[in-house]
Amino acid sequence: NADYSSSDGEGIELMKLPAESIDEDDSTLGEMDGEYEDGSNQPQKLVEGDRESENAGDDQSDDSDSEAGSGSDIDSAKNVPDHDIKDTYKPSQGEDIYGNTTESSNQKQPPTKYVPPHLRKKQVDDEDANRLEALRVIQRSLNNVLNRLSEDTMISVSQSISKLYQSNPTADVNECIWKNILQACVERPTLMSGLIPVYTACMAGTHFHTGDQVQLGGYLLEKTIIKLWADLSSDRKQADNDGESAEKGTANLTLILCYLYNYSLVHCTFIYDVIRHLIENFSELDVEVLLLILSHCGYSLRTDDPSALKEIVLLVQDRALKSQKEDENGTASSSRVQYMISAIMDLKNNKKRKQDVTFGEKTAKLRKLIGRIKSNVASSGAARVSDSNLRISLDDILNIESKGRWWKVGASWVGNQYQHQTDNDDDQNDNDKDGNTSSKVAKKRKADTNGEDEELLQLASKYRMNTDIRRSIFCIIMGSADCDDAFEKLVRGGMLKSRTERDTVRVLVECCGNEKTHNPFYSHLASRICDFQPHCKFTFQLAYWDLFKQFDTVKMRKAANLAKLLYHLVAIDHSLKMNVLKVIDITDEMSETAGIFLTIFFSCIFDAMDDPAQVADLFHRGIPRVSGSAPMGSKKAIDMNDEEKGADGEGLRESLSLFFLQTLKASPKNKKKSKFRANYKAAMKACETDGIEF
Numbered sequence: 001n002a003d004y005s006s007s008d009g010e011g012i013e014l015m016k017l018p019a020e021s022i023d024e025d026d027s028t029l030g031e032m033d034g035e036y037e038d039g040s041n042q043p044q045k046l047v048e049g050d051r052e053s054e055n056a057g058d059d060q061s062d063d064s065d066s067e068a069g070s071g072s073d074i075d076s077a078k079n080v081p082d083h084d085i086k087d088t089y090k091p092s093q094g095e096d097i098y099g100n101t102t103e104s105s106n107q108k109q110p111p112t113k114y115v116p117p118h119l120r121k122k123q124v125d126d127e128d129a130n131r132l133e134a135l136r137v138i139q140r141s142l143n144n145v146l147n148r149l150s151e152d153t154m155i156s157v158s159q160s161i162s163k164l165y166q167s168n169p170t171a172d173v174n175e176c177i178w179k180n181i182l183q184a185c186v187e188r189p190t191l192m193s194g195l196i197p198v199y200t201a202c203m204a205g206t207h208f209h210t211g212d213q214v215q216l217g218g219y220l221l222e223k224t225i226i227k228l229w230a231d232l233s234s235d236r237k238q239a240d241n242d243g244e245s246a247e248k249g250t251a252n253l254t255l256i257l258c259y260l261y262n263y264s265l266v267h268c269t270f271i272y273d274v275i276r277h278l279i280e281n282f283s284e285l286d287v288e289v290l291l292l293i294l295s296h297c298g299y300s301l302r303t304d305d306p307s308a309l310k311e312i313v314l315l316v317q318d319r320a321l322k323s324q325k326e327d328e329n330g331t332a333s334s335s336r337v338q339y340m341i342s343a344i345m346d347l348k349n350n351k352k353r354k355q356d357v358t359f360g361e362k363t364a365k366l367r368k369l370i371g372r373i374k375s376n377v378a379s380s381g382a383a384r385v386s387d388s389n390l391r392i393s394l395d396d397i398l399n400i401e402s403k404g405r406w407w408k409v410g411a412s413w414v415g416n417q418y419q420h421q422t423d424n425d426d427d428q429n430d431n432d433k434d435g436n437t438s439s440k441v442a443k444k445r446k447a448d449t450n451g452e453d454e455e456l457l458q459l460a461s462k463y464r465m466n467t468d469i470r471r472s473i474f475c476i477i478m479g480s481a482d483c484d485d486a487f488e489k490l491v492r493g494g495m496l497k498s499r500t501e502r503d504t505v506r507v508l509v510e511c512c513g514n515e516k517t518h519n520p521f522y523s524h525l526a527s528r529i530c531d532f533q534p535h536c537k538f539t540f541q542l543a544y545w546d547l548f549k550q551f552d553t554v555k556m557r558k559a560a561n562l563a564k565l566l567y568h569l570v571a572i573d574h575s576l577k578m579n580v581l582k583v584i585d586i587t588d589e590m591s592e593t594a595g596i597f598l599t600i601f602f603s604c605i606f607d608a609m610d611d612p613a614q615v616a617d618l619f620h621r622g623i624p625r626v627s628g629s630a631p632m633g634s635k636k637a638i639d640m641n642d643e644e645k646g647a648d649g650e651g652l653r654e655s656l657s658l659f660f661l662q663t664l665k666a667s668p669k670n671k672k673k674s675k676f677r678a679n680y681k682a683a684m685k686a687c688e689t690d691g692i693e694f
Contacts, residue, residue: 203220295355603676605679
C-alpha cells in the first residue's frame with residue numbers, strides 16, 4: 001500500500017465530491033466512513049472494483065485520487081455519452097461554479113413590480129427624511145436672502161443665491177426658488193406689477209452668476225409656461241361655466257414671462273408664439289393677457305422683430321372681425337377688443353403711453369444692473385454664460401414629456417425625425433379647418449419673406465454689392481421696417497465696428513442715390529450711424545469726395561438725392577462741415593450735374609433755416625479763414641493758424657460767392673421779404689473776402 005502520511009505528521013483530507021454525483025445504490029463504490037485501517041494518520045484507500053490495481057508511490061496515490069473523483073459517472077457509462085464526462089463540471093448544490101454559497105430556489109424572493117426610472121427618485125424622496133430636512137434648510141436660507149431684496153440690493157442678493165448652488169443639489173435649489181416665487185409673486189389676490197420685475201431681475205442675475213451649468217432661466221421659463229397653460233385652461237372653463245373673472249395668478253405668471261424676455265433670458269420668437277396662441281382662443285382672459293404683454297414688453301418686441309408685429313396686427317384684426325360676425329360665446333367684449341386693437345396700432349406707430357413709459361424706465365434701470373452683473377462675471381471668469389438668449393419655441397416647452405429638452409446640457413431629446421410627417425399633417429388640418437387663420441398667415445409670411453430675400457439679393461447684385469458684407473448690409477437697410485429697426489440690426493450684426501463701417505456708409509450712399517425720389521429714411525439713419533460711430537463722419541466725407549470727382553458720369557437723380565442727404569448731415573445733424581465742398585471745382589465750366597447738386601443743396605438750406613444767423617454760423621464754422629481776414633461785424637469768425645487750410649477756405653468762399661451771384665440770385669424763390677432771400681443775404685455776407693466786394 002502507498003504511504004499517504006505527510007512529513008509533518010498531519011493527515012491529508014480527501015476532496016469533497018459533488019453531491020449530485022454520488023449514487024447511494026452503487027455497489028461498486030467503497031464505503032467512505034473516514035476510518036483508518038491501521039489507526040495511523042493514513043486515510044482509507046478507495047477501491048473501484050475490477051478496474052483498481054495496487055500501486056505504490058506518490059504518483060500512484062495521485063492517480064487513485066483522480067479515479068475517486070470520477071467514480072460517480074460509472075453507472076452512466078452504460079449509456080454512451082456524446083462527450084467526455086470528465087470534462088463536464090457539475091457544481092455542488094447550493095453553490096455556484098466559483099464555490100460561493102447561493103440561495104436555494106425555495107428561498108428566492110418573489111418578483112417585484114417594475115418602477116420606471118423617472119418615478120424611482122420620487123419614491124425615494126417620499127421616504128427620505130434627510131432630503132426633506134435639507135429642503136427646509138435651503139428654503140430658510142433662501143427666505144433670509146430674499147427678504148432684503150430691493151433694487152439697491154439686487155446684485156448682492158443674486159450673488160448670495162448663486163452661492164447656494166455650491167453646497168446644495170441644483171434640483172433642490174431650483175425647486176425652492178420656484179416655490180418662493182409662487183408664494184411671493186403668483187398666488188396673490190392682486191397684480192404684483194411692482195414686485196415681479198425686481199424678483200425676475202434677481203433671478204436673471206442669479207442665472208448669469210451660475211452660468212450654463214445650472215440654467216436657471218430655462219427652468220423658470222419651463223415652470224412658468226406649464227403653470228400658465230394649466231391656469232389658462234382652468235380659468236377658461238370656469239369663465240364658460242359661471243362667467244366669473246379669472247384669478248390674478250394668470251396675470252402674474254404673464255408678467256414673469258414678460259420680464260424673462262425683457263432681461264434677455266428668452267428670445268422674442270417665443271413671446272410671439274404665445275401671442276398667436278392667445279389670439280386663436282381670443283376669450284376675455286386671453287385679451288387681458290395680451291394687453292399685459294403689450295404694455296410690459298411691446299416696444300421691445302417691436303424693436304426685435306417689426307415684421308412679426310405686423311403679422312400680429314393682421315391676426316388681431318381678422319380674429320376681431322370673425323368674433324363680431326359669429327358672436328361666439330366666450331369671446332371678448334367689443335370694447336375690450338377695440339381697446340387692444342388701438343394699443344397695438346399705437347405700438348406699431350411708435351406712440352408711447354404714460355404707463356408704457358413708466359414700465360420702460362423701470363425695466364431700463366434693472367437692465368443696467370443686470371449688465372453690471374454680466375460684466376463682473378465676464379471679467380472674473382467665474383461662470384460661462386452664452387451670449388445669446390434661449391431661442392426655443394412654445395411647442396418645445398409643451399412637448400417636453402415626449403421630446404425632451406434639447407436646450408439643456410446633457411438632457412435627452414427625441415429630435416425632429418417626425419417633423420416632415422407633422423408638417424404634412426398640419427397642412428391637411430389647415431385645409432380642413434377654416435378657422436385656423438394663424439397658421440395660414442404664418443405660411444404666407446414665410447413665403448413672402450423668402451420672396452423678398454431673393455429680390456433683395458437680386459437688387460444687391462444689380463447695384464454691384466460684390467462682397468458678402470456689403471450684400472448683408474444692403475439686405476438689412478433695404479429690408480428694414482424703419483430707421484430704428486435698421487440701426488438695431490446694423491449694431492447687432494457688427495456692421496458699425498472698425499473697417500466694417502466703411503462698407504456700411506458706402507452702401508447707404510449708394511442706396512440713397514438710386515432711389516426715384518429722396519427718402520428721409522437714409523438721412524435719419526446716417527445721423528444715427530454718425531452719432532454711434534464718430535469715425536463714420538470722415539467716411540461720409542470721403543464718399544462725397546469720390547462722388548464729386550465723378551460728376552461727369554453721375555445721373556441727375558442721384559445727385560439730387562445725395563444733395564439732400566448732405567444738407568441733412570451739414571445743416572441739421574452737423575456731422576459734416578461746409579468745407580466738404582472744397583473738392584468741387586466751382587467755375588463756369590463745371591458740369592451740369594455739379595450745378596444741380598449745389599443748387600439743391602443751398603436751396604434746401606435757405607428754405608429750411610428760420611434764422612439767418614444760423615446760416616452765417618454754418619459758413620463761419622465750416623469754412624476756415626486766414627487769420628485777420630474776418631469781415632467787419634462777424635461775431636463767430638474762426639481764426640485758423642494753419643495758413644494752408646485758411647487759403648483753401650478763402651478759395652471756397654470766393655467760388656461760392658460767384659455761384660450765388662450767377663445761379664441762386666436768379667432763383668424764383670429769391671423774393672423780397674422771403675426766408676430764402678434773408679438766408680441768401682446772410683450767406684453772401686459770410687462769404688465776403690478782401691478781394692471781392694459785393
